[in-house]
Amino acid sequence: MKQVRDVLQLHSVMNLSLRRIQGATNVAKSTISDYIKRFKHSGLKIEQINILDDDSLRLKLFPEHSSVVVSRRAMPDMNYLHKEMKLRKKTKVTLQLLWEEYKRDNPDGYEYTQFRLYYSRFKQALNPSMRQTHLAGEKVFVDYSGLTMPIYNQRTGEVEKAQIFVAVLGASGYTFVHATPSQTQEDFIYSHVMCYSFFAGVPRVVVPDNLKSAIISNNKNGIVVNESYADLNRHYSIAVEPARPRKPKDKPKAEQGVQAIQRYILARFRHHKFFSVDELNDAIASLLDRYNTKIIKHLQKSRTELFEEIDKPYLNPLPMNSYVYKQFKIARVNQDYHITLQMCNYSVPFKYIKEEVEIRYSTQSVYVYHKHKLIATHPRLRRVGETSTLHEHMPNDHQYINEKMNPDRLRSWAKNIGEYSSVFVEDAFDEVQHNPQAYRKISAVLSLAKLYGNTELELALMYATKMRTITTKSIKSILDKKLYLARSANNTNTPKQSLFDTHTNIRGADEYK
Incomplete structure (x- = not known):
């Protein structure tokens, strides 16, 4: 039901179009439309969606129990269509004619509108290059700079590399820069929290690169967002539209912003030594203000002015509570x-x-x-x-009798194996405040009798008791190595020699009289 919740959140809170929701969730438009219709007919409010558990929400939105079998229609051969359309100047072929031929071979196939839509999507995937127009307050592009900054550890003398996070608003180009010790998930998410605080608002869509802290997979099978990153964006009510792998044209603002920051800010630090990430961030902050207030020649306005005029009025407000990384x-x-x-x-x-x-x-x-x-x-x-x-x-004590695993059953099991097994069970129960807390340990050890035999387990428990090591791992190691046999073989009564035993090289007390 998480998919349903995300779709309804983006529709009701963010007011995104079906196309935007499809891009953010990888859910078909028809399915999105069905979710929205069911939500409207249910009479629920969006606040209730996050309160209801999965079973209650399913009952409200999908009360029917009958399964509907949907037959799959034959998909047009897109490579053939594209090849024919590239030759249309010579052959005068049209998409309408190709559809008629497709319907002749597939009477139950798609109608012309859907046929044309699928072909249009296929062409866009082949050639995504186009001039992007960014709406006010809509998108923020985030990426890491390939250029890192050295941090000198004064205590150890080691040199570590600080990662540079860059976020650029699509419409105004207003930029945020933040240095972190690494690109780990926690640092990546913390940079986002700082970014939205810097903007004093939240855009509707975030466009990250495909690093694992954000996107687990992005391929023909769909987009899988890292759960911690998805939780961050649910907190801020932001849709995630990751760029396609190895397609920098999908995020030109980020690419341009990174390049500009490298030249305007990072290049100025080439002769400077930083001894902490906080010190680096303080230095970045002073230059970042200069960068954002610098006049863009062809616009005769700064990024800060454009942000105040274009993006800021359309940003969503920050949530009441700050996000806590989970x-x-x-x-x-x-x-x-x-x-x-x-x-x-x-x-x-x-x-x-x-x-x-x-x-x-x-x-x-x-x-x-x-x-x-x-x-x-x-x-x-x-x-x-x-x-x-x-x-x-x-649980109440009387409930043990009705459970598959209970103290009496474990004691009976141990008694069938041997005396040391029974002692082990009682010791395990004595170690915990509540008997069920020992169930797993006891069950794991007693189950070893099935693999090694009752006698071997008894000998191993006897050895473990004497050695005062009764963890499951150590008992299994004793059985694997048969340590109890080695101890029995070496158990002789010969006295140990002492350093002070009498021999010819020791003169004794009489020599000093």
């Missing part, structure tokens, strides 16, 4: 009703065991969603192995 992960709830994130454990309500959930986490907090519904919130843990368990997520 990362995303899909996980499945374990049988102990916890999810694992970076080797730390967080509880969710007991009823979601084995369900797939979405984790959204920042440097401070962890949010767990099930079908777009928030089901758990925790502070972010940092120490490996830490667990955050909320009391309201715990």
Whole structure:
């Protein structure tokens, strides 16, 4: 349902056309139109879309349960059509005639309007070169400068390379520049937040390059936007229209802006040493004001003047809350009703065991969603192995009897294997505050009996107990290497020699009388 939410957000909040929404979401116009009609008929408001969970929203927009089978029509051979149309001066062929021939061979094929539309799209993909006209407040083009700036570490003497982020508004050419330590996702998103704050407003469309921090894939199969970048743009209600790979003509403003910044700002720093990224940003800020206020000769106006006249009045206002960088992960709830994130454990309500959930986490907090519904919130843990368990997520004790995994079942399983297995289970339960938190560990260790045998597992647990190492990984290592056999073979009663044993080279106390 995320696709439906994005389409309705762009339609209702951003008021984008069907063509714009199609470019931003890679959803067919007919599907977009269907989503919008269903939304209007449902009587819902756009604010309710983000409140409802996936099941409730699906029930409101898609109440019918019958599946409709859509037959696929034969697609025209575009290469053949293009070849014929290139020869039209000699052959006098027309697109109308080619369509009639297509319909003769495919009676159920597309009608002329759709036929012509598909061919028009095919031609645009072959030759996208055209003069771009930018609407006021519509687009911002973002890219990194290929030229980096050296940062000298005074403590270690190492030289690091600062990355230069450049953002240019399409209509006015008003430019923002920001230096970051890297091009990682977190730095990339932080530069966007600073950029929109610099503009004091938000455009309707952002055009990034195809770096992985923004776009996972952009090919004939469609556009896949990085989830953290998509979350940023949902926060600011911005559509994402990435440039096609290796097509700089799709983002001429960014290319020109990068080149101008390299010549006007970065070139001036060629003899200067910077010792931190913040120091570099302070130096950039002073020159950036001069760059934006510099008069453009053929327009006789500066970028700042053009921004005030053209772009600024049409920018959307900034959201009330600043964006907090979040990362995303899909996980499945374990049988102990916890999810694992970076080797730390967080509880969710007991009823979601084995369900797939979405984790959204920042440097401070962890949010767990099930079908777009928030089901758990925790502070972010940092120490490996830490667990955050909320009391309201715990099941009642009497529920264990009805669950597939419960303490009695695990104790019975261990008893069938042997004495040391039973001791291991009790020790595992003693280590946790709530029994289900030990289920995964116990189940993983007892399952080793199926691979190695009951006797071998008992010997390994006996060895592990003596060595005081009872983690799942160490027990499996003991079984793989058969360390318990090596210890038995070397278990002799011969006394160990001491450094102070008597021998001919030691004179003894009598020598000093």
